[in-house]
Amino acid sequence: MGLRNAWVGFFLLCSFCLVTFCEQDGFLSLSCGGRTSLRDSSKILWVPDTTYITSGKTTTISYSDGSSSFNNSARFFPNSGRRKCYRIPANNSTTLVLVRAKFLYKNYDGLRKPPKFSVSVGTAIAITINLAESDPWSEEFLWTVNEDTLIFCLIAIPKGGSPVISSLEIRPLPQGAYTNGMTNFPNKLLRKSYRIDCGHSNESLRYPLDPFDRIWDADRSFTPFHVATGFKIQLSFNKSSPVEEPPVAVLQTGRVLARRNTLTYNLPLDTLGDYYIILYFAGILPVFPSFDIIINGEIVKSNYTIKSSETSALYVTQKGIESLNLTLKSISFYPQINALEVYKMVGIPSATSSTTVSALQVIQQSTGLDLGWQDDPCLPSPWEKIDCEGSLVTSLDLSDINLRSISPTFDDLLDLKILDLHNTSLSGEIQNLDSLHHLEKLNLSFNQLTSIGTDLENLMKLQILDLQNNSLMGVVPDSLGELEDLHLLNLENNKLQGPLPQSLNKETLEIRTSGNLCLTFSTTSCDDASSNPAIEAPQVTIVPQKKHGVHNHLAIILGTVGGATLAFLLMCISVLIYKTKQQYEVSHTSRAEMRIWCAAKVFSYKEIKVATRNFKEVIGRGSFGSVYLGKLPDGKSVAVKVRFDKSQLGADSFINEVNLLSKIRHQNLVTLEGFCHERKHQILVYEYLPGGSLADHLYGTNSQKNSLSWVRRLKIAVDAAKGLDYLHNGSEPRIIHRDIKCSNILLDLDMNAKVCDLGLSKQVTQEDATHVTTVVKGTAGYLDPEYYSTQQLTEKSDVYSFGVVLLELICGREPLTHSGTPDSFNLVLWAKPYLQAGAYEIVDEDIRGSFDPLSMRKAALVAIKSVERDASQRPSIAEVLAELKEAYDIQLRFLDSSQNDN
Ligand SMILES: *[C@@H]1O[C@H](CO)[C@@H](O)[C@H](O)[C@H]1NC(C)=O
Ligand SMILES: *[C@@H]1O[C@H](CO)[C@@H](O)[C@H](O)[C@H]1NC(C)=O
Ligand SMILES: *[C@@H]1O[C@H](CO)[C@@H](O)[C@H](O)[C@H]1NC(C)=O
Ligand SMILES: *[C@@H]1O[C@H](CO)[C@@H](O)[C@H](O)[C@H]1NC(C)=O
Ligand SMILES: *[C@@H]1O[C@H](CO)[C@@H](O)[C@H](O)[C@H]1NC(C)=O
Ligand SMILES: *[C@@H]1O[C@H](CO)[C@@H](O)[C@H](O)[C@H]1NC(C)=O
Ligand SMILES: *[C@@H]1O[C@H](CO)[C@@H](O)[C@H](O)[C@H]1NC(C)=O
Ligand SMILES: *[C@@H]1O[C@H](CO)[C@@H](O)[C@H](O)[C@H]1NC(C)=O
Numbered sequence: 001m002g003l004r005n006a007w008v009g010f011f012l013l014c015s016f017c018l019v020t021f022c023e024q025d026g027f028l029s030l031s032c033g034g035r036t037s038l039r040d041s042s043k044i045l046w047v048p049d050t051t052y053i054t055s056g057k058t059t060t061i062s063y064s065d066g067s068s069s070f071n072n073s074a075r076f077f078p079n080s081g082r083r084k085c086y087r088i089p090a091n092n093s094t095t096l097v098l099v100r101a102k103f104l105y106k107n108y109d110g111l112r113k114p115p116k117f118s119v120s121v122g123t124a125i126a127i128t129i130n131l132a133e134s135d136p137w138s139e140e141f142l143w144t145v146n147e148d149t150l151i152f153c154l155i156a157i158p159k160g161g162s163p164v165i166s167s168l169e170i171r172p173l174p175q176g177a178y179t180n181g182m183t184n185f186p187n188k189l190l191r192k193s194y195r196i197d198c199g200h201s202n203e204s205l206r207y208p209l210d211p212f213d214r215i216w217d218a219d220r221s222f223t224p225f226h227v228a229t230g231f232k233i234q235l236s237f238n239k240s241s242p243v244e245e246p247p248v249a250v251l252q253t254g255r256v257l258a259r260r261n262t263l264t265y266n267l268p269l270d271t272l273g274d275y276y277i278i279l280y281f282a283g284i285l286p287v288f289p290s291f292d293i294i295i296n297g298e299i300v301k302s303n304y305t306i307k308s309s310e311t312s313a314l315y316v317t318q319k320g321i322e323s324l325n326l327t328l329k330s331i332s333f334y335p336q337i338n339a340l341e342v343y344k345m346v347g348i349p350s351a352t353s354s355t356t357v358s359a360l361q362v363i364q365q366s367t368g369l370d371l372g373w374q375d376d377p378c379l380p381s382p383w384e385k386i387d388c389e390g391s392l393v394t395s396l397d398l399s400d401i402n403l404r405s406i407s408p409t410f411d412d413l414l415d416l417k418i419l420d421l422h423n424t425s426l427s428g429e430i431q432n433l434d435s436l437h438h439l440e441k442l443n444l445s446f447n448q449l450t451s452i453g454t455d456l457e458n459l460m461k462l463q464i465l466d467l468q469n470n471s472l473m474g475v476v477p478d479s480l481g482e483l484e485d486l487h488l489l490n491l492e493n494n495k496l497q498g499p500l501p502q503s504l505n506k507e508t509l510e511i512r513t514s515g516n517l518c519l520t521f522s523t524t525s526c527d528d529a530s531s532n533p534a535i536e537a538p539q540v541t542i543v544p545q546k547k548h549g550v551h552n553h554l555a556i557i558l559g560t561v562g563g564a565t566l567a568f569l570l571m572c573i574s575v576l577i578y579k580t581k582q583q584y585e586v587s588h589t590s591r592a593e594m595r596i597w598c599a600a601k602v603f604s605y606k607e608i609k610v611a612t613r614n615f616k617e618v619i620g621r622g623s624f625g626s627v628y629l630g631k632l633p634d635g636k637s638v639a640v641k642v643r644f645d646k647s648q649l650g651a652d653s654f655i656n657e658v659n660l661l662s663k664i665r666h667q668n669l670v671t672l673e674g675f676c677h678e679r680k681h682q683i684l685v686y687e688y689l690p691g692g693s694l695a696d697h698l699y700g701t702n703s704q705k706n707s708l709s710w711v712r713r714l715k716i717a718v719d720a721a722k723g724l725d726y727l728h729n730g731s732e733p734r735i736i737h738r739d740i741k742c743s744n745i746l747l748d749l750d751m752n753a754k755v756c757d758l759g760l761s762k763q764v765t766q767e768d769a770t771h772v773t774t775v776v777k778g779t780a781g782y783l784d785p786e787y788y789s790t791q792q793l794t795e796k797s798d799v800y801s802f803g804v805v806l807l808e809l810i811c812g813r814e815p816l817t818h819s820g821t822p823d824s825f826n827l828v829l830w831a832k833p834y835l836q837a838g839a840y841e842i843v844d845e846d847i848r849g850s851f852d853p854l855s856m857r858k859a860a861l862v863a864i865k866s867v868e869r870d871a872s873q874r875p876s877i878a879e880v881l882a883e884l885k886e887a888y889d890i891q892l893r894f895l896d897s898s899q900n901d902n
Contacts, residue, residue, distance in 0.1 A: 026170075026171070026172040027044060027045075027169070027170070027171055027172075027213065028047075028088065028169070028170040029044055029045060029046045029047065029167070029168075029169050029170075030046070030047060030048070030049040030052065030086070030167060030168040030169070031046040031047065031048060031049065031073055031166075031167055032049045032058075032073060032074055032075040032165045032166050032167055032168060033048075033049065033056075033057075033058030033059060033060075033073040033074045033075035033076075033166070034046065034047075034048040034049065034058075034073040035048055035058075035073070036048065042206075042207050042208060043208075044207065044213075046167075049075060049086065049168065052086045052087055052088050053075070053084070053085070053086050053087070055077065055080075055084050056075045056076060056077045056080075056084055057075070057076055057077075057078060058073060058074070058075050058076075059073070059074050059075075059076060059108055059109075060072070060073055060074070060108075061073075061074050061104050061105075061106050061108040061166065062106075062108075063104075063106035072104055072166045072167075073166065074104055074108065074164050074165065074166040075164070075165055075166075076108075076109075076162045076163065076164040076165075077154060077156065077162055077163045077164075078162045079162075080154075080156040080162065080163060081156070081372065081384050082155065082156070082381050082382060082383065082384055083120070083153040083154070083155045083156075083380065083381050084153060084154050084155075084156075084163065085151050085152065085153040085154075085374070085375070086150075086151070086152045086153070086168060087149050087150075087151055087374075087375075088149065088150040088151075088152070088170060089148060089149055089150075090145040090147075090148055090149060090150050095144070095145050095172055095175075096142060096143070096144050096145075096172070096173045096174075096175065096176075096177060096178065097142070097143055097144075097145055097150065097170055097171060097172050097173060098140060098141070098142055098169075098170070098171040098172075098173055098212065098213070098214060099121055099140070099141045099142075099143055099150070099152060099168070099169070099170055100138070100139070100140045100141075100167075100168070100169040100171070100215075101119065101138070101139050101140075101152070101165060101167065101168050101169075102136055102137070102138050102139075102165070102166050102167045102168075103129050103131060103135075103136060103137040103138075103139075103164060103165055103166060104131075104135065104136045104137075104164065104166040105131040105135045105164060106135060106136075108164075109162075113161050114130070114131035114132040114135055114161070115131055115160055115161030115162055115163060115164060116128065116129065116130045116131070116132065116157055116160040116161065117129055117154055117155060117156055117157050117160050117161070117163035118154075118155040118157060118380075118381075119139060119152070119153070119154060119155070120151075120152070120153045120155060120379075120380030120381070121141050121143050121150075121151075121152055121189055122143060122145075122146075122147075122150075122151055122189065122348055122380075123348055123349055123351055123376050123379035123380055124189050124346050124347065124348045124349060124379070124380060125155065125380045125381070126139070126141060126189060126191055126346055127139060127191060128157070131164075136166075139191070139192075140191070140192035140195075140215075141189055141190060141191050141192070142173065142178050142189070142190040142192070142343065143189050143190070147823075148823075148824075149375075149823060150170065151375055152168065153380060153381075155380060155381045169213070171212055171213045171214075172212070173212055173244075174212065174243060174244065174245050176243050177243045177244045177245070178190060178244060178276070178278075178343075180243070180313075180315040181276075181315030181316065181317060182276055182315070182317055182345075187347065187348045188345045188346065188347065188348065189345075189346040189347075189348055190276060190343035190344070190345060190346070191343060191344045191346055192341070192342075192343055193267070193269055193270070193275070193342040193343060193344055194217070194267055194340065194341065194342040195214060195215065195216055195217060195339075195340075195341045195342075196216070196217055196218075196219040196265075196339060196340050196341075197216035197217065197218060197219060197250045197253060197339055198219050198253065198254055198255040198337050198338050198339055198340060199219065199253035199254045199255040199256070199338070200216070200218050200219060200250070200253045201218050201219070202218055203218060204216055204217045204218060205247070205249060205250060209247050209249040209250075210246075210247040210249075210250070211245075211247070212245070216246075216247075216250050216339065219255065241310070241311045241312065242278075242280060242311060242312065242313035244278065244280075244313065244341075246280050246311075246313075246338075246339050250280075250338070250339050251280060251282035251284070251311055251338045251339060252282075252284065253338065254281075254282065254284055254336050254337060254338040255336065255337055255338075256285070256289075256334050256335070256336040257328075257330075257334050257335050257336075261329065261330035261334075261335070262327055262328065262329045262330065262335065263327070263328045263334075263335040263336075263337065264325065264326065264327045264328075265324070265325075265326040265327075265337075265340070266323070266324070266325050266326075267323065267324040267325075267326070267342060268323050268324075269321065269322055269323050269324060269342075269344070271322075271344065272320065272321070272322045273320070273321070273344050273345065273346075274317065274318065274319045274320065274321075274344070274345040275317065275318045275321055275324070275342055275343065275344055275345065276315075276316075276317050276342070276343045276344075276345050277295070277315070277316045277317070277318065277324070277326075277340070277341070277342050277343075278313055278314070278315055278316075278340065278341045279293070279313065279314045279316070279326075279337055279339075279340050280311065280312075280313050280337070280338050280339040280340065280341075281304075281306045281311065281312050281313070281314075281336065281337060281338055282306070282310070282311045282312075282338045283306050283307050283308040283309045283310045283311070284338070285306075285308070285333075285336070286308060287308070287333045288305055288306060288307055288308060288332070288333065289305070289306050289330070289332065289333035289334055289335065289336050290303050290304060290305040290306075290330075290331040290332050290333070291303075291304055291328045291329055291330050291331055291335040291336075292304070292328070292329045292331065293314065293326075293327075293328055294325075294326075294327040294328075294329060295316060295318060295324065295325070295326055295327075296318065296321060296323075296324065296325050297325070300314075300316050301314055303331055306336060311338075317345070324342060326340070349379055349390065349391060350391055351376050351379065351391060352376050352377050352378045352379065352388075352391045352392070352393065353391075354818045354819070354825065355412050355414075355818060356377065356392075356393050356412065356413060356414075356415070357376065357377060357825060358409075358412075358816065358818055358825045358826070359409040359410070359412035359413055360373060360377055360383075360386070360393070360413070361373065361825060361826055361829070362407070362409045362780065362816075362826075363398075363407065363409055363410070365785045365826070366403070366407055366783075366785065367398070367401050367402070367403065368402075368785050368786060368790070368869070369401065371383070371384060371385060372384060374823070375823060376391070377393055378390070378391045378392070378393060379391055385397050385398060387418075389415075392415040393413060393415055393416065394415055394416060394417045394418065394438075395416065395417060395418040395419075395420075396413065396416060396418070396419050396420070397418070397420040398420065398421055398424055399420050399421065399422045399423050399424060399443070400422075400423045400424070401424055402424065402425050403421065403424040403425060403426060404424075404425050404426065404427065405426060405427070405428065406421065406426060406430070406431055406432045406433060407432065408432045409432075410432050410433060410436075411432045411433065411434065411435045411436070412435075413436065414435060414436065414437070414438070415438060416436050416438060416439055417438050417439060417440045417441070417461075418439075418440060418441045419433075419436070419439060419441070419442050419443070420441075420443040421443065421444050421447070422443045422444065422445040422446045422447070422466070423445075423446040423447070424447060425447060425448065426444065426447035426448065426449050427447065427448040427449060427450065428449065428450060428451065429449070429450065429451040429452075429453040430444065430449055430451065430452055430453040430455055430456060431453050431455055432455070433455045433456070433459065434454075434455040434458040434459075435458075436459060437458065437459065437460060437461065438461055439459045439461060439462055440461050440462060440463045440464070440485075441462075441463060441464045441466075442456075442459065442462060442464070442465050442466070443464075443466040444466065444467055444470065445466045445467060445468040445469050445470070445490065446468070446469045446470075447469075447470050448470060448471050449467070449470040449471065449472055450470075450471050450472060450473055451472065451473065451474065452467070452472055452474070452476070452477060454477070454479075456477075456479075456480060456483075457477070457479035457480065457482060457483070459483065460482075460483060460484070460485075461485055462483045462485060462486050463485045463486060463487055463488070464486075464487070464488045465480075465483075465486060465488070465489050465490070466488075466490045467489075467490060467491055467494065468490045468491065468492040468493055468494070468512070468515075469492065469493045469494075470493075470494050471494065471495055472491070472494040472495060472496050473494075473495045473496065473497075474496065474497065475496065475497055475498070475499075475501075476491065476496055476500055476501060476504070476519070477501070478501040478503050479503075480501070480503070480504060481501055481502075481503020481504045481506075482503065486509055487508055487509055487510060488509075488510050488512075489504070489509060489510070489511045489512070490511075490512045491511065491512060491513050491516060491519065492512050492513065492514050492515045492516075493514070493515035493516070494515070494516050495516065495517055496513075496516040496517065496519050497516070497517045497518055497519065498516075498517075498518040498519045498520050498521075498522075499519075499520060499521055499522060500513070500519060500520060500521050502521065504521075505521050601673060601674030601675075601685075602674060602675065602676070602677075603674050603675065603676040603683070603685060604676065604678065605676055605678045605679070605681050605683075607676070608630070608640060608676050608681075608683055608685070611630035611631055611632055611633075611638065611640065611685075612628040612629065612630040612640050613630075615628050615640075615642070616628070616629075617629040619639060620639070626641075626642055627639050627640065627641045627642075628640045628642065629688065630685070630688075632673070636673075636687075636688075637688035637690070638673055638685050638686060638687065638688050639685075639686045639687070639688045639689075640683060640684075640685050640686075641683065641684045641685075641686065642681070642682075642683050643682040643683070654677060654682050655677070658672070658675045658677070658684070660735065661684070662675075663731070664726075664727070664731060664735070666722075666723060666726040666730070667722075667752075667754075668719045668720065668722045668723030668726065668752075668753065668754050668755060669723045669726065669727070669754055669755050669756075670686050670687055670689065670746060670754045670755065670756035670757075671686065671687040672684060672685070672686055672687075673685045673686060673687055686756065689746040689747060689748050689754060689756075690748065690749055691746065691747030691748050691749055691751060692746070692747060693742065693743045693744070693745060693746050693747070694716060694720075694742040694743070694745040694746075694747065694753065694805070694809075695741070695742035695743035695745075696743075697747070698742060698808060698809075698812060699742075699814060707846045708809075708846070708847075709847060709850065710847040710850060710851040710855070710856070710891055711888070711891045711892060711895060712751060713809040713810075713847070714809075714855070714859065714884060714887055714888040714891055715751065715753070715888060716745065716747070716751070716753040716809070717753075717805070717806060717809055717859070717884050717888075718881065718884045718885055718888050719752055719753035719754070720740075720745045720753050720754075720755055720802070720805070721802065721877060721880055721881040721884055722881060723753075723754060723755035724737065724740065724755060724798060724802060724877045725877045725878050725881050727755075727798075728795045728798065728876070728877050728878075729877070729878060734795070736793055736794070736795055736797065736798055737755065737798050737801075738793065738797070738798070739757060739779060739782075739801070740755070740782065740798050740801035740802050740805060741779050741781075741782045741801060741804075741805065742805055742808055744756050744757045745805065779801075780815075780816060781804065781814070781815030781816040781826075781827070782800075782801040782804045782805075782815060783797075783800075783801070784796065784797035784800035784801065784871065785800075785869055786800075786869060786870065786871045787800075787871075794871060795876070795877065796871035796872075796874045796876075797871070798877065799866050799874045799875065799876070799877055799880060800866060800867055800871070800874065802866060802877065802880065803828075803862075803863050803864075803865070803866025803867035803874070803880075804827065804828060804867060806859060806862065806863035806866065806884075807827050807828065807831050807835075807863050807867070808827065809844075809859075810831070810835070810843055810844065810856070810859060810860060810863060811827065811831055811842055811843065811844055812843075812844025812845070812846060812847075813827060813844075814827065815827040815828070828867045830842075832864055832867070835860040835861075835863065835864055836864055838857065838860075840853070840856060840860075843856065851891060851894075852890050852891050852893075852894035854890050855887045855888070855890040855891040855894065856887075858883055858884075858886055858887035858890065859883070859884065859887040861883075862875065862879075862880050862883040862884065862887075866880060
């Protein structure tokens with residue numbers, strides 16, 4: 001057992017190192033664009049930067065500075081988008097680090113155009129680098145990493161050329177350093193202006209003399225206005241006391257003015273701003289010099305005394321200065337200083353609201369594209385396709401991307417002023433926009449929208465509304481006239497009918513109406529449907545899905561014809577829809593026939609009322625309606641699911657569902673006991689599982705929450721996978737569940753798991769069908785992004801959702817949260833890189849230390865594979881089940897052996 005523990009420890013340690021600074025003293029030294037690792041003369045290990053960045057190209061820059069020549073690797077970003085970032089995981093969430101970056105151009109591209117670009121640390125833009133002014137260029141920042149990732153970005157400037165970087169170094173600093181005399185440090189970033197080893201006239205000094213690898217420059221070039229000699233005296237002190245821990249070697253030298261009574265440093269600063277200054281003193285002389293310290297004419301400290309053998313520091317902040325005149329004026333003996341540091345204080349702007357970030361991430365996921373949206377949308381510079389004011393997202397342009405619907409998350413983008421969704425394959429009603437009260441410009445043109453809906457009337461700031469080239473039908477709502485700021489309304493090329501409401505008849509509003517059936521303010525001129533003929537408009541091309549896509553047929557047909565033939569077409573379409581429906585649904589409702597198809601019992605509404613004691617005890621609620629506890633005459637407990645009126649299915653669909661559910665009998669699927677279909681009631685009666693749902697156990701409050709061990713979690717996963725495997729492979733027809741999630745996995749008292757709620761499920765009837773095209777349904781956080789973007793439903797969509805459940809079991813957190821950092825909002829995006837790297841520090845605290853790493857690895861790997869974006873890369877549920885069984889067996893053996901050892 002001891003040996004096993006040691007191995008576990010070793011394994012954890014290794015995986016930990018993968019994602020953290022792991023060199024000496026926590027150093028991380030990246031050779032940007034480098035191919036190999038190497039150690040420099042100070043024994044510092046330099047590694048290629050590929051772990052931390054994926055974009056950009058690499059090159060080698062050769063140059064010489066007179067005496068010697070160098071070959072430096074570099075990474076550059078041609079035609080770069082808005083920002084290119086290094087993302088470096090930090091091992092400790094509040095760590096002060098030094099970030100040092102070097103930039104080199106040396107005409108490596110032969111264009112003789114040194115680039116100009118900005119550099120950001122965290123959310124703050126720290127400095128603009130202009131390699132035409134200085135080449136090479138070096139920058140140093142001190143920053144408190146508040147998040148779990150250190151983000152360092154290069155941000156292209158219009159016409160500034162390709163940003164280029166050659167090295168990046170991260171050095172942890174002493175805890176608590178560089179905060180004295182400064183309020184509110186966590187919101188400041190310090191950019192180094194000077195770090196001078198006073199009195200030291202040779203080369204700069206750094207690691208290993210400074211264990212934190214700060215570079216202390218010799219001071220000869222900084223003091224043009226006085227003559228003084230540097231002293232170096234072997235000291236009697238052995239450690240410096242300031243919390244910054246300046247190295248003893250630095251304090252051993254000092255500038256002491258022997259013949260005059262004032263010592264002055266004149267330090268030019270490159271920008272106007274607030275500066276943080278630290279002066280270090282060490283008693284290296286056998287006397288106690290005292291002096292006044294004057295900065296830019298103001299005495300900041302009078303009668304400062306240095307005690308022999310002691311070290312001390314003075315911290316000063318100066319607001320709004322452009323240059324620094326530091327003068328020490330003698331009171332007794334000679335003025336003296338040993339080291340000084342000067343930093344510009346850069347404000348760190350507050351981050352974009354988590355609701356906005358999370359909404360944008362969901363939107364990105366739904367597009368199925370990698371839009372490069374990572375970290376904060378606005379800061380340090382806005383993502384592509386969006387624009388910001390400060391940390392508010394005010395503009396979003398997703399034109400030409402296949403969205404298909406305006407998802408509810410758009411309604412969370414409360415600060416939007418401009419929304420451009422033209423040519424995004426939208427269909428149906430205009431919806432999910434009613435909260436966007438600041439919206440000024442809305443472009444929904446070149447889609448297949450069919451209904452104006454009611455959301456637009458809430459957009460009181462709207463100035464421009466572009467709805468041209470859709471398939472909008474019906475009349476233009478009167479309420480649009482209430483939008484007082486509206487000055488352009490484009491309705492061209494729709495199927496709208498007149499007359500236009502008089503409320504729109506005002507001077508300030510320009511309305512474009514050509515290409516509609518009959519759209520004028522006049523009520524009489526509408527007899528002739530062809531009076532307003534369709535004008536030739538660019539045709540939106542829809543790539544038809546491989547098979548039976550009702551929507552697409554509809555959209556293509558509507559898109560290609562004028563008004564006259566509409567009635568005929570509508571007829572054809574109805575037939576088409578009807579035919580398509582028939583493939584999936586049975587269209588009879590008579591009770592007698594139900595009895596023939598269904599093994600399940602048919603209840604009367606009266607029987608249901610008695611069983612539930614008049615719907616007394618609610619045990620669940622959902623968008624579909626409520627679930628009540630009931631007891632059948634034979635004493636059996638049941639869960640009675642009653643649909644709200646609004647959520648009721650057509651009779652066909654309900655019968656279809658009952659028919660489907662009643663055929664399914666499997667130990668890991670919740671059994672349908674019966675149903676009731678009377679008058680307006682649609683009620684399903686299920687077997688009752690008293691153990692609650694998996695979600696209750698993982699996240700429930702107080703009594704429900706139950707710490708599940710790893711082995712239990714695996715057992716639950718195996719059970720649920722068996723149920724799902726039966727649906728996919730065991731039942732005839734095959735069934736896709738469509739709503740796999742933790743709250744749909746129920747437990748009995750023995751903790752056996754069963755999958756429930758097949759309400760959304762689809763049968764795959766045709767022998768050869770590989771997928772079903774449907775309207776996207778499911779639960780946010782569990783939705784297969786590929787299904788979302790293509791609307792093609794396959795069994796792999798269930799595998800994706802099940803993968804999310806596995807990640808929840810491993811990490812003990814919900815698929816979407818709004819706390820923590822933006823990168824952690826989405827479980828899949830957050831957990832994947834950690835688990836891939838075998839970094840199990842994200843495993844649920846409740847099971848940490850009690851799992852066999854091999855078992856965890858198996859489960860983690862199959863979870864990651866299941867949530868692959870590309871559905872074809874995902875395993876089948878049968879493969880998932882096999883892996884989970886193995887993981888379960890390994891963990892069982894692990895528990896056995898540890899029991900035997902004890
Ligand atoms: C980060 O981890 C490394 C080793 O893993 C350690 O040396 C370093 O001190 C840690 N940094 C902080 C600030 O905890
Ligand atoms: C730099 O690279 C060139 C070509 O690969 C090589 O000839 C030269 O010796 C290298 N110089 C140094 C200093 O490594
Ligand atoms: C981070 O470092 C500080 C100081 O070294 C320590 O007090 C704190 O516990 C650490 N936090 C974590 C999460 O390791
Ligand atoms: C500075 O360098 C010179 C020659 O390079 C050397 O003679 C001298 O001792 C050095 N001084 C110190 C203080 O290291
Ligand atoms: C050097 O450090 C040791 C232990 O920290 C201390 O006992 C000793 O007094 C120090 N020496 C001087 C000269 O301060
Ligand atoms: C620096 O400040 C001192 C004292 O305030 C003053 O005498 C001196 O002229 C100043 N030097 C410059 C270059 O401004
Ligand atoms: C300066 O301070 C020392 C002790 O800290 C004191 O003895 C001396 O009188 C002070 N000098 C003046 C001019 O205030
Ligand atoms: C619409 O977007 C598609 C890409 O989704 C693009 O290929 C097509 O050219 C766009 N059509 C128009 C009219 O802009």
